[in-house]
Amino acid sequence: MINLTMDGLKISVEPGATLLDVARFYGANIPTLCYDEALSPYGACRLCLVEIGEPGKSRLVSSCTYPAREKLNVRTNTVRVMQTRKMIIELYLATCPSSKTIQDLASKYGVTGVRFSPKNEECILCGLCVRMCEEQMQAKAIGFVDRGVNRRISTAFDRKSEQCRLCGACMYICPVCQARCQGPSEESTLCNACLNLSPPCLENNDHTLCYMDPCAACELKKKTNQ
Amino acid sequence: MKKNTVLGLEVPCGPNGVSVITVLQAIQGYYGYLPEEALEKAARELKVPLIDFYSVATFYKNFRLAPQGRREVVTCTGTACHVRGSEKITEEISRTLGVDIGSTTEDGEYSLKCVNCVGACALAPLVIVDGRYYGQMTSLKVRRLFSDNPTKTEQTVSSGLSE
Amino acid sequence: MDLEAPKIKSAEEFFYIQRNYQKQYRDNNRFIVICGDTGCTARNSKAILGNLDRCLKEKDLSETVGTRFTGCLGLCESGPLVIVYPEEILYHRVIPDDMLEIVEETVLEGRIIDRLIYRDPSSGEKYAYARDLPFYKKQVRNLLGGNWKTDPTKIEDYIALGGYEALVKAVTEMSPGEVVQEVKEARLRGRGGAGFDAGLKWEECFKASGRKFIICNADEGDPGAFMDRSLLEGNPHAVLEGLIIGAYATGAREGVVYIRSEYPTAVEKIKTAINRAEELGLVGDDILGSGFGVQIYLSIGAGAFVCGETSALIASVDGRIGEPVQKPPRLVQHGYLDRPTVVNNVETLANVPHIIKQGAENYRATGTEASSGTKIFSLVGKVNNTGLVEVPLGMTLREIIFEIGGGIKEGKAFKAVQTGGPSGGCLPASYLDLPTDFESLTEVGSLMGSGGMIVMDEDTCMVDLAGYFLKFLADESCGCCFTCREGINRLLELVQNISCGRGSLDQLDLLKELAEVVKDSTLCGLGQTAPNPVLSTIKYFEDEYRAHILQNKCPAGVCRALITFEIIESYCNGCGLCKKNCPSDAITGEQKQTHYIDKDQCDKCGICFSTCRNEAILKQ
Structure with missing residues (x-):
């Protein structure tokens, strides 16, 4: 021990x-x-x-x-932990304001302002989907591409992967695209706790990271639209 | 040093046999860049997911996924070159040749690339054309270097001492 | 059938062969050394060698006068360098056509050619002999000294000058534990950056059991630093010998040299060195009949600064992307292939043979109490004598920059010196008397780093420089940690705002706050030290930041958004040179009439400023 x-x-x-x-x-x-x-x-x-x-x-x-x-x-x-964490949340908010998870974190930790210019990124590169695909699904269809500020997640040569079985686990585990906050626009990046319960992808699939082709949710949406 | 073959190419071995990087280096050494088909074949031969090859190929700066120009122009952007004005040199080359950093001219003649330091700081700012070093560059020397009659200027520029 | 070269099987055999090599080496008392380092080769030193060979042949001197194409001789600024032995007459800025004169005058007549000898740029004094040059006089060239006397492709030269003696001593007279103890007592600190005690690292690996590895880190990524390149190009066997001794001491039976691909010459030289040592049986199985054996592999990098970080380096050797991982578990426990691994820098390893040969106590006589030995710095930037200098640790910055480096170019004022590469800090003139050792530099917010020393004068803008390093690091970060990837990017955004004149004092505070957070919250050394250039420039040059913010002025005249170019009417003679060279067609004016710059059209490239012969262009 x-x-x-x-x-x-x-x-x-x-x-x-x-x-x-x-x-x-x-x-x-x-x-x-x-x-x-x-x-x-x-x-x-x-x-x-x-x-x-x-x-x-x-x-x-x-x-x-x-x-x-x-x-x-x-x-x-400690104070140091909390202050650092608040700054990191502020950075997340400025980068990816449309994530409900991040907006919720902001309200929980009392982040009440964003001092950086807002971006509207769809991915925070947490790598959960990459590990999910490799470790749980044993597929290894997606991975990190490029490096530094240009890093992104994609399939090899950005096209449909032979290894992908369309299981959707990557989307299931994504903390950003699972629940998207509809609140703030680009001008104000903070909405502090909304009650957004939109289902994953169905409402707003234009901006989600979806490696599935065809995507189950998209197909469903097409059907409902018809 | 031990060697192994992948895709019929000789690949040097490390303590753990061949690695994704050494295979990519061998492929690039042969083709001059990394053709998609070659990577696919190598991935199949080594039973490694293709994404591993792609991740590594895009992570490291030396790997190229597209063919290069016939002549390679490299500007050094190390600190010593920076404080002696390499930014302007790069800009001038980009303007003279009409090519962006990291890309190739439309006619496939020149590729322009920046590297972080080649360790020849006494020559700062430095430009390397096809492995030939041109030191103490100025905007004017750049233009002369890429003018129609390069042979004469090459000598004056490469000595680096005349001006 | 090819006969395999006989391998050296015992210490006696080694010393017998050494005596033979020494005889060969001393055969030519008169020889000419030409610097073959990347810097000098770029200035045509290969053609100089060719011309020299031809001249010697013509004069029928090929047999009596030796030539040697060596590694870096140090004074890169004045390259190509030629030294005539045995007098050690140093000629600088030699061109191929000078060789005939050198052979006729110096070699045959013993006369010194006045126009080719070194003239001190500040005092104007002339020096004919290498040993008299102020640049060399204050240095202690324990490691670089070998560059002068050896042809890096010849193991014979290295052995003749006492090379591999330390290996023989270690393998035949000492136990691995004793070697570790000796290095520990020498207080050899890692020259790669962090300054961690190399002996402690070795000891820990020595105590571990099973398959072990030793890796030589030759991924010298710091821009403006080229010590490791010069050691590998000039004296690769010294590094290799250190690596073999390290393998012996730590119990590693496999060694890897990880070298960056941007150094093609160094790659060739170390490859040759490994092959030659293998042929003689100094690498391989059963070295010198001791039963100890080591395999050396070469791993060539693929272009990533972050791979200088040891855990990222190991990932790269394994063929993966260079992402650093959490330490602990430490690499000496779980390193390459999850086995105990020691990673040492090139310069660290090059020190090892010296320690074994002269003993820890003698080695410690150089340098300070806590930082023993010498350190090679690459002195670059706006300094007169750009080049490699090797000094005892603890020498002050002033001595290095002004006495060895010959002061600032064109007599301008010293502004700052940046040590420690992109992760180091900028120190102002008030710190010139600071001793250069690991602790002192860290204390004032900079780093020893790998030994890059970039001198800046009044024309360098510190805001621009901070932006330069951030841009470099944003590019080179692996991108794993959010705070490093996004944090550096945001720092860069703030710095760029300031250099464009769009900054505010609030942003300056935010910059400081964010810099501290990035420093605190990132996993590896790259991210943790990334804010150093920002923090140190704000700390020592806050005025300059304020000038950008409050007065919209760049005092050094670098930040484009804040400067303007104007033609002073009374100075302009209408030669038209500026108009001809202006890439954005912003200059108008008739021949022999005053010219004008259209400020809207001007993209501030500064070409007119540098081309005008009448100093008629005013930069504000």
């Missing part, structure tokens, strides 16, 4: 557990966008930051990828 301190509490955990596992087990509230229990952790969204180390020499790490280690001093809700 590994002994460590979390928010002042002395605890012992099984080897191999990550800090996020431990924190969630003990009920600490840590938001994530790129984490799913059924998939390997990736550490891309940076929302699950926690502070480790002694005060004065501490640093922030993503709890989903950091393994629990002996005598580690972990703090999950």
Whole structure:
């Protein structure tokens, strides 16, 4: 067993557990966008930051990828963690304001303004769909393409993949296109908690990331329109 | 050093055999770029999902998915070149040849590319044409370099010391 | 049937062969060294070599005068360099046609050719002998010194000068544990950037069991830094020897040299070196009959700065995209193929033979208490003597820039020096007396990094420079972490706003706030240090940011949106040169009449400014 301190509490955990596992087990509230229990952790969204180390020499790490280690001093809700997290949420809002998940996060963490110029991206590159496709569906039809600011998710050569079985798991797990917030327009990127319950893709498939060809939802929509 | 063959091409081995990168390097070494069909064949031969090849090919800057121009123009945009004005040089080349960074002229003659540092900082700002280094470039030298009679200017420009 | 070259099977055999090589090496007392480094080759040094060979043949001197095409000699600014031995007369800016004169005058008559010797740009004083040059005098060229005397393609030269002696000593006289102990005691710190104790790394790997790897990181991505390239091009065997000793000490039986493809010459040189060492049995199985063996592989990068980060490098060696991963688990426990792996920088490894040969205590005599040994810096930018300098750690920036570097070009004023590559910081004149060691540089918000040292003068705009580094990093980030990918992009957006005159003081505060967040919340070193250029320029040059924001002025005259070009009527003689060269047809005027610039048409490329012979163009 590994002994460590979390928010002042002395605890012992099984080897191999990550800090996020431990924190969630003990009920600490840590938001994530790129984490799913059924998939390997990736550490891309940076929302699950926690502070480790002694005060004065501490640093922030993503709890989903950091393994629990002996005598580690972990703090999950320090001022530094909260301020950093708020800034990250603000960045997410400016980048992808049409996501209900992100709008909800903003209201939960009290982000009340966005100081960056708004963009309207449809993907936050959390990579959940890529891992879902590879690890759970064993297909590996999609992956990351290009790098840095140009990074995107796509199939090989941007055309229909032989490996894709049209299972739709990529869309199922997407935190952004699953529930799109209809509230804000480009001018105001913040709507703070709406009650948008639109079903995935059906209402707004123009802007969702859909690698399925043909897409079940699109076909359904075509039918209802006829 | 051990070698293995993929698609009939010799691929050097690492401690773990051939890798996606070494295969791509071999393909590009042979074709000059990465043809889609070759990648598909290689993916099938190695039983690797095609997306792995595509991800790697787009992640690393050296890989090209389209054929290059007959002559390759490279400007160095390292820090030393930047503080000595490489941005203007790149712009001038782009204007003179009518080609954007990272693309090829319509007639397929020139490709223009920027690299981050070739480590020849004493020559800053630096332009490389088909592997030949031209140091201490100025906008005027760029124009002379790509003028109709390049042979004469090449000598004056390449010595880099005359001006 | 091909006979396989005999492999060296014991220390006695090695020393026997060494004596033979030494005899061959000393045969020619008189020889001529020509710099064959990328910089000098670009200036035609290959043709110089060709001409020299021809001249020697004509004068029937081919047998008595040796020639050597070496790696970087250091003073790249004055290349191509030629040194005539044994006097060590240094000629600079040599052109192929000079060779006949050098052979006739210097080689045959022993006379020094005045017009080819080095003249100090600031004092105007002339120096004929390499050892007298102020550029070389203050340096301690432990590592680069080898470049002068060896032909990098010849293992014979390296062995004749005492190369591979350290390997023989380590393998035949010391246990792996003792080698680790020696390196630990030498306090050898990683020269790649972070300055982590190399001995500690080795020790940890030494203690691990099973299949292990050692990787030489030659992915020198920092723009403006070329130390590793010069070591690999000039003295590849020194790096290779360090790598083999490292393998012996850590228990790794497989070594990889990961080298970036932008250095084609270095790739060739290290490839040749590995092959030659293999032929002699210094790489392979049962080295020197000791039972210890190591295989060395070459892995060529494909163009990604982030692969300089060790975990991304390992992913790249494995053929995957270069995404760094969370540490811990540390690489010495779970590295390449999930096996214990040590990654060392080129320069770090090149230090190892010196430590083994002279002992930790002697090695520690150079440098400071916490940072021992020497460090190679690539001194570039607006400095007179651009080139590679190797100095004891702890020398002040002033000594390096002004005494060795010969001060600022064209007598302009020093403004800042940027150390540590794109992740480092810019230090103003008030820090010139700062000693260059790992701690001091980190303390003031910069980094040692791999050793790039870029000097800037009054004509460099710090806002523009911060933007340059951010653009570089936005391009080179792997894109995994949101805060790095989007954070750097947003930092760049804010900096560009400021350099376009669209900034506000609120944006400046936001820039600082976001920079801190990016620094804090990113996974790997690239993201964590990415805001350094912004933070350090704001810290030391906030006035300049404010000038852009409040007065809409770029004090250095760089940011295009904020400058204008004008023709001073009284200076213009109407030669028409500016009009002819203006790419946007913004200049009008008749021959021999005053010309005018149409400010709406002008795209501020500055060509007129640099072409005007009468200084009639005013940049504001």
